[in-house]
Amino acid sequence: MPPCSLLSLATAVPPFVVEQADAKATARRAFNRKNLFDKLSGVFDNAEIATRHLVAPLEWYERPHGWHDRNAVYLEAAEQLFIDAATAAIEKAGLTPRDIDGVVTVSTTGIATPSLEARAASRVGFRDNVRRVPVFGLGCAGGVNGLALASRLATADPGSIWLFVTVETCSISIRLDSDDPAAVVATALFGDGAAAAVVTSGLHSLARITGSAEKLWPGTLRIMGWDVEDPGLAVVFDRAIPPFIDAELEAAAEGMCSDLGITRDEIDRFCCHPGGVKVIDAIESALQLNQGELNLEREVLRGYGNMSAPTVMFVLDRLLKQGLPDKVMMTAFGPGFTCAGLLLEAA
Structure with missing residues (x-):
């Protein structure tokens, strides 16, 4: 792109x-x-x-x-x-x-x-x-x-x-x-x-968005989502989400990087949706990050909880304010079960 x-x-x-x-x-x-x-x-x-x-x-x-x-x-x-x-x-x-x-x-x-x-x-x-x-x-x-x-x-x-x-x-x-x-x-x-x-396109900016990618796992519809019921939406949260992320994210991240024409080693920081503390722990484990490296994710989770889609944008906002590294991969998991990725580069 x-x-x-x-x-x-x-x-x-x-x-x-x-x-x-x-x-x-x-x-x-x-x-x-x-x-x-x-x-x-x-x-x-x-x-x-x-x-x-x-x-x-x-x-x-x-x-x-x-x-x-x-x-x-x-x-x-x-x-x-x-x-x-x-x-x-x-x-x-x-x-x-x-x-x-x-x-x-x-x-x-x-x-x-x-x-x-x-x-x-x-x-x-x-x-x-x-x-x-x-x-x-x-x-x-x-x-x-x-x-x-x-x-x-x-x-x-x-x-x-x-x-x-x-x-x-x-x-x-x-x-x-x-x-x-x-x-x-x-x-x-x-x-x-x-x-x-x-x-x-074509203006000076906070950052450049240079590509996006996604990984969808077949047969995972019941991991996350909503059930439509008479009193209202009912959340679908499978207890297997953190171990699934721990087992699958590394390969998914490698695949998305390949789709974007870069290697995993070129990523200076991941900017992740903090769905919960166990999810953050699983991301750090899967991507072999230092414990606590996703400090901004934990900060947003502590102050706001899981707001679904906007939450990763709160993390990006803090990352921009402290200074965006050269290459950042935004990631978020969602119903499907899917992992969405977006590549940003410092302006």
């Missing part, structure tokens, strides 16, 4: 902040299956998460909600998060909303038809001929895949300016009625947030 310029990156979070101890106490009080919760409650303490941002106050999560109520919260919160992240990214790029030629929107935690960029268009100030590409179903991999898609669209139309926005409200899928252990894990991990970036 021809090089693409990353002009800006911005993040946004909703207004409600919960300390992990308060989240644990609320969950213990509200979870229907007390024996299941007590058996698994240690995940709150071992998750290495201090705070998370939520789209609703804690008392909202203690009440039962169906699809309509959950999605109503998604629509209101996701639209505002879209506006906050998009506006900040456009301003950081030194542009106006009318300079944006196209928008790629990635979101998998609610249903919006019209899609989020259409709902937010007049408030952001997009032109009436802005091109729209909403994408659903990428899950945690959406931060990498969405930025890759926006970059390919920008390079396919030289001179065009594209905005990528990812918004996820994972917390509204928390299911206190569930007897699935994954529901307890999700309650201990999930946070909400958004991120946005502006990309184009």
